[in-house]
Amino acid sequence: MNKYRTIIKDSLSKKLTIKIAILMISVFLILLVGAFAVVANIISEEAFTYNKSVAYTVCDLVVYQAAEEHRPVDVRSRDNIQLYSEYFCQWGRIDYISTLTVSDNDTKVTYLGFADKEGSGYIEKTRTDWLGKEIEYSFTEKEKEILQTDGGIYDNNDYSYFGDSTSAVAVSNDGYGNKVVVVAGISYKELFKSTAERFLVVVLILIGAFILMTVVIYYLIRKSVFLPAKRISDSMTEFIKNGQRSDVKLDESGSDEFAMIAASFNRMTDNIDRYLHNIKELTSVQERQKVELDIASKIQKGFLAPGEFHSGNCEVYAMMTPAKNVGGDFYDYMLLDNGRIMLTIADVSGKGMSASLFMAVTLVLMRQYARMNYSPAEILSKVNDILSENNPNLLFTTAFIGIYNPATQEMSYSNAGHNIPYIIRDVPEPLVGAENIVLGLYRNEHYEQTTVKMDPGDIIFLYTDGATEAVDDNRHFFGIKRLEEALNSFRPSHEENLVEYVNSSICEYAKDAEQYDDLTMLSLTIKERTVLELRPDESEFGKIRKVILDSKLPRELQLSLCVAAEEIFINICSYAFEGFDSSEKPEVRFVFEYFDRIRMRFEDNGMAYDPTRDVQFDVDYDVDSQIGGLGKLIAFTIADSVIYEYTDNRNILTITKYLKGEINEYHTEQ
């Protein structure tokens, strides 16, 4: 946090101050150079004017003096010239004065006198320059021009500040044919020395003033920019840290940008506080809705019959996976009288709550009419009349109803616009026919019905379009073809029933893609099933053996089943009716069924005896006294599961053997 603040301090106050200072110094330097140029120009102009007046005065005095004495200006004027020259050099600002005459038709030049700050003399043709170096003086081209003229005052100055000096030349006539020439000059060194000194003082004062100003500006910026910015920054940091605005609001007084930022910030935090509050409220509302939907979903699932059902040689497997919490699909099955089984699958148009309500009504109506022993077509017709009677939202349902009668081994069915189911014999075939209009739209529709023969081993497969319209990552449908392939490749096994098998095919295809529609499937399997009513006599075993050997099972499996069946049956014959004194006729029932597993059931009305207890056998012990034990041991070892129950005065022993790839896995290899 401290580091954060330091960075801000550096970046705002210092940066700004340094930039302003650099800008001001630059401006100051430009102004200084300009001012220096102007001042230097004025000084030069003044010096030049002064030069001219001095040159003229000296020239005039010399000519006047000679005129008084009625003579030309010549060496006799030297004293005079020296006096005047010294005077101006000593007491005036003039640095040097040189006086000469030009006679004999401008051909002869005579130096009459020279003076500078150091003194005067008659040094002819030489003088010192303003750097103190002795040089030979020669007329410049301009001076030569001036000498040619009759009189006047002339500049002898090219205005160069960096030249030796600036000077003026005065030319006059003495009345005797001689020209008197006076050159008066000021050296630049002298001229600018004092000016520069004065400037330096001013510059130092100004630099001091700038340093002072910079410091003042720094504190002003700090007070008016950095501190308010820091306050805002601290508040923001606080806000971020706490997740909500601190109780102290930012000061909004004033009309500068910071006041605006503070006002905006206060508004923003207020809004965020409000939004957060709203989000919390919304979340709790959604939470409640979710809970309600969950409950609805549970109620809907509660309507559905369990996913597995066995009756006689019929096995029903079903599943429903809604795309949302609640769906419009359903399956149903019901055991009717005489072992008949009703199967239903349906798909309500639409999804979600509305569909699920319609689904519940449809399901209940169908069950009700099925209980009243109506045929599939009659059920559909009755349900359609009730649904279409009052259906303002024009919801509709596709449905398939089949009723299997084990006595005739036929299934009567009627289809109300639903996906054509499959009957799987050797290969899956569409169960066409009795196709009618959907339920819920038109009253008094007639529904057709037909029947199909179902042999042991046949499977009916019902599904909704959620199966064929399951999509993969590329949004391609699972489709009829893949469904038929899955149905075709199904092999009965105790590990996976048909519905689970198709579902795992679909899941494998769809992978992680979202499920768009409810997925519902139901299968009815007619198993191989034989029931024998037997006397408790060992000679009756031949019938059992025949049933087992007549099955389509592999030979080795048949032999193991025979061993197990023989042991159980002989045991029953030997012991169950010992001392049997009942008015009932002794009887043993043998039920043999197989599809995905083999089940052998032995029912007898003899004495209650649980053979699954005390299954022990010790071959070292007397073999004969353990006559039952040895057989039980063999039978139970061959079986995959053994279940004993005693109901209705009957011993019921069920032995199950699963169909596996390796059917003789119980062989203990030596």
Add this chain to the structure above:
Amino acid sequence: MNITQNNNDGIITIVLEGWLDHSSSPELGEIIDGIDSAKGIVLDFAKIEYVSSAGIRQIVATHRKSKELEAAFSVINVNPEVMSVIAITGLDKKLKIKREY
């Protein structure tokens, strides 16, 4: 059930054929009972497809008979299915029982 018996120098070989179950095993029992003397008794199971506990009891009974007569005893040519049933009882470890080759 078909049973043939060979006596080769006191070594009695009983060749069985078919199912040795509750209905056929008494037959074997009678034959065993009828043996008076032997140096060895061999049960040849080469053509036995099926053995239940009743058959196993007859194997045990034959074993006892051989002990009584102080004769050697072995069961030979047992197929895997039958062997697996015998193995359930543990008899394979106790008696001299040879698999078919």
